[in-house]
Amino acid sequence: MTLDDLFVTIQSRKSADPSSSWTAQLLAKGPEKCAEKFGEEAVEAIIEAVKDDKAGLTSEAADVLYHLLVMLASRDVALSDVLDELSRRQAQSGLAEKAAR
Numbered sequence: 001m002t003l004d005d006l007f008v009t010i011q012s013r014k015s016a017d018p019s020s021s022w023t024a025q026l027l028a029k030g031p032e033k034c035a036e037k038f039g040e041e042a043v044e045a046i047i048e049a050v051k052d053d054k055a056g057l058t059s060e061a062a063d064v065l066y067h068l069l070v071m072l073a074s075r076d077v078a079l080s081d082v083l084d085e086l087s088r089r090q091a092q093s094g095l096a097e098k099a100a101r
């Protein structure tokens, strides 16, 4: 399962019957609720990281990634645009490294 695959599945839940899927139910509650859930999951991941609980952090990190994708879908922001932004930054930092040499 890639993040792309998961995002496609999540996007398909925007038009699904809320009773058919937890994701469809969350999206039907609106972008504010999706953002709130993302925040909750991020805090849970922080707690596991501070405790140095690797299994707990792995599980919470999966929740964070899933809820980030739900939040992006809820606001019609494409995962590919986020990845393009990361690529742009990587290219910039590569240029800065070259200039420093």
Ligand SMILES: N=c1c2ncn([C@@H]3O[C@H](COP(=O)(O)OP(=O)(O)OP(=O)(O)O)[C@@H](O)[C@H]3O)c2ncn1[C@@H]1O[C@H](COP(=O)(O)O)[C@@H](O)[C@H]1O
Binding pocket: 006, 009, 010, 013, 020, 021, 022, 023, 024, 062, 063, 066
């Ligand atoms: N990756 C996930 C995933 N990660 C977390 N969750 C759900 O996110 C919820 C978060 O847990 P919480 O304890 O916060 O939820 P809760 O207490 O039930 O909810 P609240 O009462 O707090 O609102 C759980 O109900 C999990 O099932 C996920 N639900 C779905 N997916 C994937 O999303 C895709 C679509 O799934 P459907 O939701 O079944 O369409 C599939 O590929 C799934 O594997």
